Amino acid sequence: MEEKNIPLPRYGxxxxxxxxxxxxxxxxxxxxxxxxxxxxxxxxxxxxxxLFCYMYREKRFRIRDWDEIKTDxxxxxxxxxxxxxxxxxxxxxxxxxxxxxxRILRYLAELFPDLERVxxxxxxxxxxxxxxxxxxxxxxxxxxxxxxxxxxxxxxxLRKVKKGISPGQMVHGCVKATRAGxxxxxxxxxxxxxxxxxxxxxxxxxxxxxxxxxxxxxxxTLITGPRKERFAEMMGEDFQYNDAVDNVRELRDLIExxxxxxxxxxxxxxxxxxxxxxxxxxxxxRLLSEIxxxxxxxxxxxxxxxxxxx
Numbered sequence: 001m002e003e004k005n006i007p008l009p010r011y012g013x014x015x016x017x018x019x020x021x022x023x024x025x026x027x028x029x030x031x032x033x034x035x036x037x038x039x040x041x042x043x044x045x046x047x048x049x050x051l052f053c054y055m056y057r058e059k060r061f062r063i064r065d066w067d068e069i070k071t072d073x074x075x076x077x078x079x080x081x082x083x084x085x086x087x088x089x090x091x092x093x094x095x096x097x098x099x100x101x102x103r104i105l106r107y108l109a110e111l112f113p114d115l116e117r118v119x120x121x122x123x124x125x126x127x128x129x130x131x132x133x134x135x136x137x138x139x140x141x142x143x144x145x146x147x148x149x150x151x152x153x154x155x156x157x158l159r160k161v162k163k164g165i166s167p168g169q170m171v172h173g174c175v176k177a178t179r180a181g182x183x184x185x186x187x188x189x190x191x192x193x194x195x196x197x198x199x200x201x202x203x204x205x206x207x208x209x210x211x212x213x214x215x216x217x218x219x220x221t222l223i224t225g226p227r228k229e230r231f232a233e234m235m236g237e238d239f240q241y242n243d244a245v246d247n248v249r250e251l252r253d254l255i256e257x258x259x260x261x262x263x264x265x266x267x268x269x270x271x272x273x274x275x276x277x278x279x280x281x282x283x284x285x286r287l288l289s290e291i292x293x294x295x296x297x298x299x300x301x302x303x304x305x306x307x308x309x310x
Contacts, residue, residue: 020075028055029087030147030185031269033119036085037076041069041104045091047123051161051234052151052189052222056091063096069104077111084116094122094146098134105141117144124148124165127173135180145183145215148174153208154201157193160235167208174212184214190250190272191222191242194235198246202253210259217263217280219254221247221271223308244273244302245295251276252291255284273302 024043029036044059076083086108094101109115120143127148152158153167174184186209193201209217222242224231232239242250251267251274258265260280265287268275274294278287294301 020079021072024059026055026058027089028091029089030119030121032185033085033087036087036119037080037083038087038089039069039072039076039104040064040089041100042088042090042093042096045123046095047092047125047164049162049164050149050151051231052192052224054227059090061092061095063100066100066103070107073104073107073111081112082114083112084114086112086115086118088118088120091121092123092126093120094130095126098130098138101138101143102141105138105143109142115142118142119145119147122146122148122177124163124170124173127177128165128169130176132176132179135177135182139181143182145185146177147185147187148177148214149187149189150205150208150212151187151189152192152201153205154193154197155204157197157201161192167204171208171211174214178213183216184212185216185218186212186214187218187220188254189220189222190247190254194232194239195242195246196238196240198242198250199253202250203257206254206257206259210257213260214263217258217260217265218269219251219265219267219272220269221273221308223271245298247272248274248291248295248298248302252288252295255280255287255291258284271308273308275303 021040023038023040027038027040029038042061042063044056044061046061048056048061088104105118108118150170151161151163155166158165158167174186177184188205188209228241232241255265258280263280265280265283266277268277274291276287276290
């Protein structure tokens with residue numbers, strides 16, 4: 001759900017990184033990694049059962065051999081030695097053992113002298129498996145940000161969408177990462193609970209986010225595409241999709257109940273009807289005012305559905 005299968009970035013006037021590295025498609029990345037070197041030490045997602053996400057359905061999860069990973073790093077370093085940022089794909093690179101990740105981080109640091117940060121997606125389960133000490137060692141060796149999907153703080157919704165973890169477990173794992181000094185970029189999904197569960201979804205999600213207190217928070221809007229009927233069926237006979245107004249009201253409920261510090265908030269993902277940006281809690285009142293203006297004049301503020309295609 002998080003991102004479109006985005007064309008890989010090109011690093012030179014001619015040619016591109018995809019001409020050096022043989023990526024196993026599809027490849028996804030967060031928007032903030034648009035200019036990063038993308039490496040693929042893992043394929044797919046170790047969980048790969050979330051009802052709303054079909055990003056890696058056609059891939060079987062596996063960790064690639066070190067020789068394959070090393071070859072990709074060597075090839076990239078030969079042409080782009082001044083690389084500053086690296087994103088480790090696919091959807092769950094943090095599922096690798098601490099020793100495996102450290103081997104990659106140390107080799108990247110050796111070959112890229114200007115390297116500023118390494119990032120990757122993390123699933124809830126593998127945050128629970130690693131200790132604070134392990135994560136601190138990873139951070140000290142260059143792993144600066146983990147992208148993490150909370151999606152909802154409502155345990156019933158998490159169960160229905162097969163997230164495979166409870167709100168309390170998510171909080172525990174995220175707090176461990178924060179204690180280790182790793183910054184968290186967390187996402188939630190508007191509309192995931194449908195109309196009937198919207199208010200509860202927003203309030204309970206805000207409570208979980210408040211306990212995690214991430215450095216970055218992004219709101220996405222549910223898009224199921226050709227899986228629309230199947231998703232609704234799996235969510236229960238009383239499930240009804242939110243419309244645009246429902247989703248923006250849900251966004252308002254979420255923001256109104258957030259009590260976080262120094263958290264950079266964005267709802268500028270392509271799936272959203274209303275793009276917003278600010279730092280919570282400094283920008284809370286402005287964000288709420290912008291939402292109220294949009295709700296009063298949706299035709300002037302909301303993106304058309306065709307502009308939300310992913």
